[in-house]
Amino acid sequence: xxxxxxxxxxxxxxxxxxxxxxxxxxxxxxxxxxxxxxxxxxxxxxxxxxxxxxxxxxxxxxxxxxxxxxxxxxxxxxxxxxxxxxxxxxxxxxxxxxxxxxxxxxxxxxxxxxxxxxxxxxxxxxxxxxxxxxxxxxxxxxxxxxxxxxxxxxxxxxxxxxxxxxxxxxxxxxxxxxxxxxxxxxxxxxxxxxxxxxxxxxxxxxxxxxxxxxxxxxxxxxxxxxxxxxxxxxxxxxxxxxxxxxxxxxxxxxxxxxxxxxxxxxxxxxxxxxx
Numbered sequence: 001x002x003x004x005x006x007x008x009x010x011x012x013x014x015x016x017x018x019x020x021x022x023x024x025x026x027x028x029x030x031x032x033x034x035x036x037x038x039x040x041x042x043x044x045x046x047x048x049x050x051x052x053x054x055x056x057x058x059x060x061x062x063x064x065x066x067x068x069x070x071x072x073x074x075x076x077x078x079x080x081x082x083x084x085x086x087x088x089x090x091x092x093x094x095x096x097x098x099x100x101x102x103x104x105x106x107x108x109x110x111x112x113x114x115x116x117x118x119x120x121x122x123x124x125x126x127x128x129x130x131x132x133x134x135x136x137x138x139x140x141x142x143x144x145x146x147x148x149x150x151x152x153x154x155x156x157x158x159x160x161x162x163x164x165x166x167x168x169x170x171x172x173x174x175x176x177x178x179x180x181x182x183x184x185x186x187x188x189x190x191x192x193x194x195x196x197x198x199x200x201x202x203x204x205x206x207x208x209x210x211x212x213x214x215x216x217x218x219x220x221x222x223x224x225x226x227x228x229x230x231x232x233x234x235x236x237x238x239x240x241x242x243x244x245x246x247x248x249x250x251x252x253x254x255x256x257x258x259x260x261x262x263x264x265x266x267x268x269x270x271x272x273x274x275x
Contacts, residue, residue, distance in 0.1 A: 001061035002027040012094040013087065015072060020087060022069035022094065023049055025060035026102045034108035034137070034273050035099075037092055038068040040243070041115025043163035044084060045074045051243045054253045055112075062266060065104045067095050071120070079169030081182055088124045096134045106134040108273050114242045115210060116163075118144020122184035122199075122218075129195050138272055140200045140265065142242045143210050146218040147185040149176070154211060185218055191225055198228040200268050202261065204237030232264055 006025045013020040027033060036059055038052040052068035059066045071087035074080040092109075099106050113121030118141035125136045145151050145164075149172045152164035164179075165171050172179045180186040199222050203215035215231075222229040234257045241258065244251040253262055 002029065002063055004028060004057060004060040006057065006060075012069065013090050015083075015087075017072055020070050020072070020091070021049070022067050022091060023053075023056060024065070024067045024095075024098075024102060025056045026065040026104075027060060027063060030063075030103065032099075032103040032105045033063050033065050034110060034269070035065045035067070035095060035102075035104040035106070036110040036112055037095060037121075038066060039071075039088065039111065039113035039117035039120050040068065041113070041117040042073070042245075044080060044116045044119075044167040045163055047073070047116070047245075051245060051251075053244060055243060058253060058262075062269075064110075064269070065102050067091070074163075074166045076166060079167055081167050081169070084120065084167070085123060085127075088120050089127070092124065092128070092134070107137075109134050109136045110138045110140065110269065110273070111136055112140040112142070113144065114142040115239065116145055118142060119146060119148075119184060122146060123182070123187070125197055126184060126187045126195075136197050138198045138200065138269075140268075141202065141215070141218075143203045143207055143239055144201070144215065144218070145210055146183065146214050148172070148179045148183040150185075150217075151210065151214065152179070158208065185221060188218075188221055188225055188227075194226040198230075198272055200230045200232070200265070202232045202234070202242075202264075204234040204239070204241070204257075206236050207238045209239035230268065232261065234261070 008023045009021045011019040012022050040047040040051040049068040049070050056066045069091045072080045111121040201219040219231050240248045
């Protein structure tokens with residue numbers, strides 16, 4: 001493993017709700033390395049950058065520059081779409097603008113997100129095609145939300161709150177086009193041809209928080225649209241196992257099923273990214 005440096009609680013953006021902060025981990029030696037942006041989940045209403053406190057330094061030790069960050073969270077009174085999208089875009093831009101300092105190969109950026117972070121990762125990747133300052137080579141989505149109308153319908157029966165409605169500021173029935181606009185599934189569906197990004201979609205087949213159908217349908221659509229798409233399905237696993245979430249057991253890199261998932265992700269990165 002490589003020796004690394006870390007810089008924590010870097011302010012990358014000021015908002016009306018206060019500063020947004022990031023943690024960056026990077027190898028101390030060498031020329032430049034692929035960058036990996038880690039986006040936490042939490043249904044857009046909770047979560048924090050420290051959920052990736054193990055993944056960030058671990059991936060840096062393997063020869064990647066990593067960043068995890070906070071974004072604005074929704075409340076019943078304050079929907080955050082599309083502001084949260086802008087927060088994520090600004091975080092990525094901040095990462096790229098500091099590429100010389102942290103030795104980032106801006107032509108080799110990976111966006112990794114879990115749950116709601118999977119939604120944000122895929123959304124900004126689609127939008128990033130308009131930005132020539134960097135290239136997102138790969139997206140890794142872990143039990144992500146890709147179809148907002150479908151997940152809101154599911155949560156109406158499966159839970160006692162409405163995270164999608166809180167994010168969007170209303171129901172899908174009230175704003176169907178806005179929901180589709182905010183959904184990576186529908187953004188990909190509208191494409192005439194694929195862009196130059198590859199996808200690795202991971203999920204547990206027993207997930208009752210974000211059902212497996214979200215990842216199944218999204219990965220199938222990606223394949224149909226011509227994207228290089230790889231999947232990893234974890235048998236008999238649900239949600240909340242990929243990273244650390246306070247109050248929930250597991251989530252360490254040494255825990256099951258991360259003991260299987262970690263080497264799969266490392267192998268994927270080594271095979272698909274040029275160093």
